[in-house]
Amino acid sequence: MRIPYDELKAEFRRVLLSRGFDEGDAEAAASIFADNSLDGVYSHGTNRFPRVVEYLDSGLMDPHRKAGCVSSFMAFERWDGHRGFGPLNARIAMDRACALADRFGIGIVALGNNNHWMRGGTYGWQAADKGYIAICWSNTMPNMPAWGAMDSRIGNNPFVIAVPRSDGHHIVVDCALSQFSYGKLEEARLAGRMLPVDGGYDSEGRLTRDPAEIEKTGRVLPMGYWKGSGLSIALDAVAAVLADGNPVERIGTFDKEEGLSQVMIAVAPGKMDDAALTDSIVSSIADYVNGSVPAAEGGKVYYPGQRSWETRRDNLEHGIPVVEEIWERIKAL
Amino acid sequence: MRIPYDELKAEFRRVLLSRGFDEGDAEAAASIFADNSLDGVYSHGTNRFPRVVEYLDSGLMDPHRKAGCVSSFMAFERWDGHRGFGPLNARIAMDRACALADRFGIGIVALGNNNHWMRGGTYGWQAADKGYIAICWSNTMPNMPAWGAMDSRIGNNPFVIAVPRSDGHHIVVDCALSQFSYGKLEEARLAGRMLPVDGGYDSEGRLTRDPAEIEKTGRVLPMGYWKGSGLSIALDAVAAVLADGNPVERIGTFDKEEGLSQVMIAVAPGKMDDAALTDSIVSSIADYVNGSVPAAEGGKVYYPGQRSWETRRDNLEHGIPVVEEIWERIKAL
Numbered sequence: 001m002r003i004p005y006d007e008l009k010a011e012f013r014r015v016l017l018s019r020g021f022d023e024g025d026a027e028a029a030a031s032i033f034a035d036n037s038l039d040g041v042y043s044h045g046t047n048r049f050p051r052v053v054e055y056l057d058s059g060l061m062d063p064h065r066k067a068g069c070v071s072s073f074m075a076f077e078r079w080d081g082h083r084g085f086g087p088l089n090a091r092i093a094m095d096r097a098c099a100l101a102d103r104f105g106i107g108i109v110a111l112g113n114n115n116h117w118m119r120g121g122t123y124g125w126q127a128a129d130k131g132y133i134a135i136c137w138s139n140t141m142p143n144m145p146a147w148g149a150m151d152s153r154i155g156n157n158p159f160v161i162a163v164p165r166s167d168g169h170h171i172v173v174d175c176a177l178s179q180f181s182y183g184k185l186e187e188a189r190l191a192g193r194m195l196p197v198d199g200g201y202d203s204e205g206r207l208t209r210d211p212a213e214i215e216k217t218g219r220v221l222p223m224g225y226w227k228g229s230g231l232s233i234a235l236d237a238v239a240a241v242l243a244d245g246n247p248v249e250r251i252g253t254f255d256k257e258e259g260l261s262q263v264m265i266a267v268a269p270g271k272m273d274d275a276a277l278t279d280s281i282v283s284s285i286a287d288y289v290n291g292s293v294p295a296a297e298g299g300k301v302y303y304p305g306q307r308s309w310e311t312r313r314d315n316l317e318h319g320i321p322v323v324e325e326i327w328e329r330i331k332a333l
Numbered sequence: 334m335r336i337p338y339d340e341l342k343a344e345f346r347r348v349l350l351s352r353g354f355d356e357g358d359a360e361a362a363a364s365i366f367a368d369n370s371l372d373g374v375y376s377h378g379t380n381r382f383p384r385v386v387e388y389l390d391s392g393l394m395d396p397h398r399k400a401g402c403v404s405s406f407m408a409f410e411r412w413d414g415h416r417g418f419g420p421l422n423a424r425i426a427m428d429r430a431c432a433l434a435d436r437f438g439i440g441i442v443a444l445g446n447n448n449h450w451m452r453g454g455t456y457g458w459q460a461a462d463k464g465y466i467a468i469c470w471s472n473t474m475p476n477m478p479a480w481g482a483m484d485s486r487i488g489n490n491p492f493v494i495a496v497p498r499s500d501g502h503h504i505v506v507d508c509a510l511s512q513f514s515y516g517k518l519e520e521a522r523l524a525g526r527m528l529p530v531d532g533g534y535d536s537e538g539r540l541t542r543d544p545a546e547i548e549k550t551g552r553v554l555p556m557g558y559w560k561g562s563g564l565s566i567a568l569d570a571v572a573a574v575l576a577d578g579n580p581v582e583r584i585g586t587f588d589k590e591e592g593l594s595q596v597m598i599a600v601a602p603g604k605m606d607d608a609a610l611t612d613s614i615v616s617s618i619a620d621y622v623n624g625s626v627p628a629a630e631g632g633k634v635y636y637p638g639q640r641s642w643e644t645r646r647d648n649l650e651h652g653i654p655v656v657e658e659i660w661e662r663i664k665a666l
Contacts, residue, residue, distance in 0.1 A: 161568065
């Protein structure tokens with residue numbers, strides 16, 4: 001079934017208000033979850049919402065605990081998320097990084113002790129919508145073996161880069177550092193599909209496309225094998241150092257994935273050039289990529305972020321696809 | 334054959350002095366090439382040196398054209414490399430980013446119109462040696478197809494993250510965004526070896542580990558398939574916008590790989606914490622990764638940068654491995 005965007009967002013808003021969110025927070029948080037579904041990231045929109053409300057109901061997440069600055073030096077600030085509502089704290093931190101970029105050309109906010117930010121792309125789009133370049137990432141619990149390892153000691157730390165165009169058609173790459181998320185493995189297994197490329201190891205230690213085998217061993221592949229493994233370790237170190245926050249290892253000792261370390265970097269190209277110049281550079285790159293000769297007949301070559309717009313248009317026109325059972329659960333919350 | 338580090342560096346220095354480098358530049362540039370070989374990155378050390386001298390001799394590269402700042406806003410500066418000596422310009426730009434981080438906590442220098450910086454890791458180690466966290470990258474000529482494309486319209490843009498420890502055992506990841514460089518493909522083909530994992534497509538459009546097939550089609554794989562493709566496009570856009578420099582597309586219209594756009598970001602954790610705290614966080618992450626259960630019997634799981642130290646120690650003790658023919662060529666320059 002497909003639900004109009006406004007109806008979905010109003011429902012999220014209603015539930016959040018009933019859980020003690022104030023008007024502004026309920027509006028902002030409902031937008032984040034509704035926009036994630038609007039862009040086709042259902043795993044961090046509609047499908048995740050009931051679990052988030054469970055956390056709120058059980059007191060594991062307190063929406064009144066807001067991120068605050070604990071120390072600062074000019075364009076570099078360290079914030080503490082106090083394990084409040086992850087996406088709102090991350091949004092505040094990215095807004096602050098943009099404000100710092102306004103003042104200094106570039107700004108960085110290291111946000112420690114925050115809860116899960118849901119979809120990393122949210123904060124890239126947020127900054128790009130206001131004309132900033134953004135680089136941001138979060139660490140996670142240990143959910144991936146380092147290259148050459150059996151046991152999971154690194155995170156699939158989602159990494160985001162956003163470059164703005166004033167018409168909103170930003171270049172936004174948002175990728176976890178595992179080749180496939182656990183959600184994608186489950187989805188493929190349930191659909192009886194093999195993965196399009198190797199996603200991990202089977203119990204014989206061979207690379208495989210079989211999602212069920214990978215779920216059994218837990219040996220998911222870092223993207224680019226040794227490369228994603230190295231990037232994951234380095235991003236965890238930067239985040240933990242700058243936030244004086246929890247590294248992946250320590251997050252693994254908590255009951256759930258909480259107390260994460262996140263980094264938001266914003267740069268203001270507007271301090272050097274007018275938006276028209278930035279637009280023309282970004283457009284020339286996007287157009288050049290789009291002009292590639294497709295490998296498959298009738299195929300299309302995309303720049304990152306482009307498909308979000310296609311999904312967004314379709315979902316605005318026809319409503320957002322939701323699993324009926326989940327929608328009923330949300331309405332009953 | 335193996336040549337002592339000091340002898341190698343002295344030889345580089347002699348050649349550069351004979352090509353009009355002043356004392357300071359010859360010393361700095363000789364160090365960069367010698368250190369790349371010392372760390373085992375021979376492709377951007379000894380093996381590359383004769384070609385660089387060719388460029389100097391033919392006037393394609395002028396060591397007297399130094400990078401300079403063209404515009405600035407607080408912690409964000411735009412520099413022009415004037416197509417001078419790439420590695421020295423990149424080094425100056427990273428030094429400047431560190432100086433900005435001293436003043437603002439974070440600093441960014443976008444360096445346009447520079448020549449090839451050789452090994453990206455050089456600038457990560459440089460910043461980390463002085464206690465800074467560094468993130469830097471360069472774009473390249475179009476040398477890789479975007480995901481889903483036949484023709485090469487994106488770059489394998491090397492990307493570097495460095496996190497310091499005061500004993501020099503930094504975490505440094507330095508990876509091109511292709512799964513394998515063209516150098517590695519050639520090396521495997523000459524040795525009659527298959528690649529350890531898929532590296533590109535054969536002429537039937539199938540993924541393959543056969544380096545000769547990939548060289549034939551030119552269809553190298555981005556690391557992580559669609560993920561590396563997206564990252565490459567985004568990093569090109571950030572670099573071209575911030576430097577107002579050449580994007581990958583335009584570099585493809587030049588005679589050789591020149592006029593590149595590079596970004597150097599430095600953050601100063603020392604503005605928040607003393608080095609002992611940073612050291613302890615980085616060490617706990619490195620030790621945790623090292624403590625992984627290896628997949629292969631007797632195997633070892635590394636953090637990025639760790640193997641450079643092992644190679645460095647071995648090469649300092651036993652001399653740097655050089656191809657005799659190349660060494661003879663360098664001595665005759």
